[in-house]
Amino acid sequence: MTVAKAVEQLLPGKSLVYFGDLARTPYGSKSPETICKYSRQDTEFLLNKGAKIIIIACNTAASVASDLLKAEFDVPIFEVISPAIEKALAVTVNSRIGVIGTRATIKSNIYETKIVEARQEAKVFSQPCPLLVPLVEEGWLDKRETKMIIRRYLHPLQHKGVDTLVLGCTHYPLLTHLIGPRIGRKVNVIDSSTAVADRVKRYLQDHPEVDNSLAAEGKSMYYVSDVTDAARLTAQRIFGRKLDLIQVDMEGI
Amino acid sequence: MTVAKAVEQLLPGKSLVYFGDLARTPYGSKSPETICKYSRQDTEFLLNKGAKIIIIACNTAASVASDLLKAEFDVPIFEVISPAIEKALAVTVNSRIGVIGTRATIKSNIYETKIVEARQEAKVFSQPCPLLVPLVEEGWLDKRETKMIIRRYLHPLQHKGVDTLVLGCTHYPLLTHLIGPRIGRKVNVIDSSTAVADRVKRYLQDHPEVDNSLAAEGKSMYYVSDVTDAARLTAQRIFGRKLDLIQVDMEGI
Numbered sequence: 001m002t003v004a005k006a007v008e009q010l011l012p013g014k015s016l017v018y019f020g021d022l023a024r025t026p027y028g029s030k031s032p033e034t035i036c037k038y039s040r041q042d043t044e045f046l047l048n049k050g051a052k053i054i055i056i057a058c059n060t061a062a063s064v065a066s067d068l069l070k071a072e073f074d075v076p077i078f079e080v081i082s083p084a085i086e087k088a089l090a091v092t093v094n095s096r097i098g099v100i101g102t103r104a105t106i107k108s109n110i111y112e113t114k115i116v117e118a119r120q121e122a123k124v125f126s127q128p129c130p131l132l133v134p135l136v137e138e139g140w141l142d143k144r145e146t147k148m149i150i151r152r153y154l155h156p157l158q159h160k161g162v163d164t165l166v167l168g169c170t171h172y173p174l175l176t177h178l179i180g181p182r183i184g185r186k187v188n189v190i191d192s193s194t195a196v197a198d199r200v201k202r203y204l205q206d207h208p209e210v211d212n213s214l215a216a217e218g219k220s221m222y223y224v225s226d227v228t229d230a231a232r233l234t235a236q237r238i239f240g241r242k243l244d245l246i247q248v249d250m251e252g253i
Numbered sequence: 254m255t256v257a258k259a260v261e262q263l264l265p266g267k268s269l270v271y272f273g274d275l276a277r278t279p280y281g282s283k284s285p286e287t288i289c290k291y292s293r294q295d296t297e298f299l300l301n302k303g304a305k306i307i308i309i310a311c312n313t314a315a316s317v318a319s320d321l322l323k324a325e326f327d328v329p330i331f332e333v334i335s336p337a338i339e340k341a342l343a344v345t346v347n348s349r350i351g352v353i354g355t356r357a358t359i360k361s362n363i364y365e366t367k368i369v370e371a372r373q374e375a376k377v378f379s380q381p382c383p384l385l386v387p388l389v390e391e392g393w394l395d396k397r398e399t400k401m402i403i404r405r406y407l408h409p410l411q412h413k414g415v416d417t418l419v420l421g422c423t424h425y426p427l428l429t430h431l432i433g434p435r436i437g438r439k440v441n442v443i444d445s446s447t448a449v450a451d452r453v454k455r456y457l458q459d460h461p462e463v464d465n466s467l468a469a470e471g472k473s474m475y476y477v478s479d480v481t482d483a484a485r486l487t488a489q490r491i492f493g494r495k496l497d498l499i500q501v502d503m504e505g506i
Contacts, residue, residue: 023287024277029390034276034479037504103483134387137282145405148398226287230356251290251504 001238002173003057003080006197008220008239011204016220017049023225023250026133027060028102028169035104039065041250043073049221052213053203055196056080059101059168063108076203076210083195084166085114091188092164095122098157098183101168103128111168125160129153129169136171137230139237142178150178157183164188174238225250254491255426256310256333259450261473261492264457269473270302276478276503279386280313281355281422288357292318294503296326302474305466306456308449309333312354312421316361329456329463336448337419338367344441345417348375351410351436354421356381364421378413382406382422389424390483392490400431407435417441427491478503 004018019042021027027035039061043054053076056062056069062079070077088097099111105128112124131149140146157165165183167173173191180189204211224231227247235243257271272295274280280288292314296307306329309315309322315332323330341350352364358381365377384402393399410418418436420426426444433442457464477484480500488496 023283029481029483030276031479031481130391131384131387131393134384138383140384143405145398145401148401152396152398226284228282228284230282 001235002170002191002193003055003196004222005238006191006193007055007200010194010197010201014214015218016222017046017051018220018222019046019049019248020222020224020231021250022228022231026102027058028104028133029130030104032064032104032108035061035064036068038250039069040072043069043077045223045248045250047073047075049223051075052210053078053200055200057170057193057196059105059170059192063101063105063110078196078200078203080170080192080196081110081114081168083199084168084190084192085111085118086199087195088164088166088188088190089115089119089122091190092122094161094163095119096160096162096164097122097124098160098162098165098187099124099126099168100129100132100153100157100165100172100179101126102133103130105168111166123160125157125162127153127157129172132175133169133171136174137234139230139233141174146175147178147182150175150182154179154182162187164190166190167192222246223248254488255423255444255446256308256449257475258491259444259446260308260453263447263450263454267467268471269475270299270304271473271475272298272302272501273475273477273484274503275481275484279355280311281357281386282383283357285317285357285361288314288317289321291503292322293325296322296330298476298501298503300326300328302476304328306331306453306463308453310423310446310449312423312445313357316354316358316363331449331453331456333423333445333449334363334421335367336452337421337443337445338364338371339452340448341417341419341441341443342368342372342375344443345375347414347416348372349413349415349417350375350377351413351415351418351440352377352379352421353382353385353406353410353418353425353432354379355386356383358421364419376413378410378415380406380410382425385428386422386424389427390487392483392486394427395431399428400435403428403431403435407432410436415440417443419443420445475499476501 056079062081066079106126115122222243224245309332315334319332359379368375475496477498
């Protein structure tokens with residue numbers, strides 16, 4: 001939802017087809033095989049609903065399944081990882097970059113691999129933060145326990161001299177106000193949600209034929225595979241308004 | 254898994270068919286419709302694997318789906334809630350009973366309804382504790398943050414004068430060492446895992462024909478819909494030995 005919000009803000013004329021797989025979240029603690037299967041189903045769903053370009057708005061799915069989706073589907077596919085890396089490499093001075101994410105994202109090693117591919121001398125320091133997703137989903141955005149857990153997770157990164165920290169999970173932008181001061185005011189904090197929205201905007205500027213195919217498509221639709229009060233609240237918190245969440249059955253597809 | 258372990262200890266001669274729906278957990282934050290659908294599939298799976306009696310070893314599934322499963326399937330179906338209530342009513346002196354569980358379990362109101370049904374003058378005080386499942390699954394069983402979160406969750410119960418607290422989630426027995434001292438040494442803490450194992454044992458003593466049909470069935474099988482390192486670790490922690498977890502695809506069923 002943080003990605004959907006960033007896209008809405010940067011590309012106000014475009015209509016979104018959003019799908020949140022709430023019946024099967026969180027992906028971050030599942031195996032690569034399961035994440036790939038779910039990501040493929042999610043993409044098919046969005047294409048069936050008329051999507052012309054796909055944004056994999058989840059670092060876990062992007063880290064594990066984006067190569068597979070790009071190989072299988074013949075549409076432009078964006079993901080949250082490369083744009084965040086590009087932004088991180090653009091702002092880092094000492095090329096020492098921290099990355100935080102779910103267990104699956106960190107275990108995939110994709111950030112380290114891609115960063116070092118792009119800049120051989122870069123040093124990447126990664127830290128899984130598996131409890132941050134449930135804390136965000138509970139709305140514990142300012143609780144003392146959340147601060148302590150963030151302190152514990154960031155502690156190993158604090159003596160590594162990183163000048164840039166990538167928020168490698170689309171839940172984490174809701175915790176920037178705690179993560180930023182804790183990692184240090186001088187550290188650049190990179191939000192993958194806005195990074196991918198930027199990337200899509202530039203792509204559409206360079207590809208007017210795609211841009212035109214998106215125009216005047218009608219209103220945005222927000223599909224979810226499960227509707228809960230917590231999801232409604234989180235949506236309202238992120239979008240600043242009530243969203244009309246439409247429930248769909250993923251397993252019937 | 255805490256229920257499987259309790260059954261194994263109380264009924265050492267019987268073989269278990271275990272299924273853990275790790276690809277779609279946690280159930281506790283999902284809607285009743287989704288929980289019912291998954292519970293029905295899980296039951297069909299166990300029956301196909303030769304199960305003769307079913308234990309719904311999850312308070313969330315039991316609270317939302319046990320009536321439905323009992324109506325649809327023609328086998329003895331046990332669940333973790335009634336045995337825990339029976340045990341709580343047997344030990345409480347002042348009939349003031351606390352219940353902690355997931356958001357879905359507490360919202361279902363099943364503990365309060367069933368306790369008051371059995372003893373009209375009883376007072377039930379319920380508290381959802383949604384972060385305890387992820388904390389247990391992370392293995393944070395002795396961390397300071399876990400203690401603080403437990404303190405925060407139990408605080409509203411501490412001035413209610415409860416003399417009995419039901420652990421209404423099969424993850425919570427792994428936190429008894431923190432929950433017990435926090436709620437107070439004089440409060441009876443009821444573990445639904447051992448309560449249901451007790452109940453099954455008594456049932457088999459009263460129904461020798463069912464008991465005999467279970468005998469000499471071969472070794473226990475542990476199926477899961479996703480295999481992760483965290484699941485392997487948790488299994489080892491609970492059983493005190495490595496389990497051979499067999500992965501199955503629930504959506505193909």
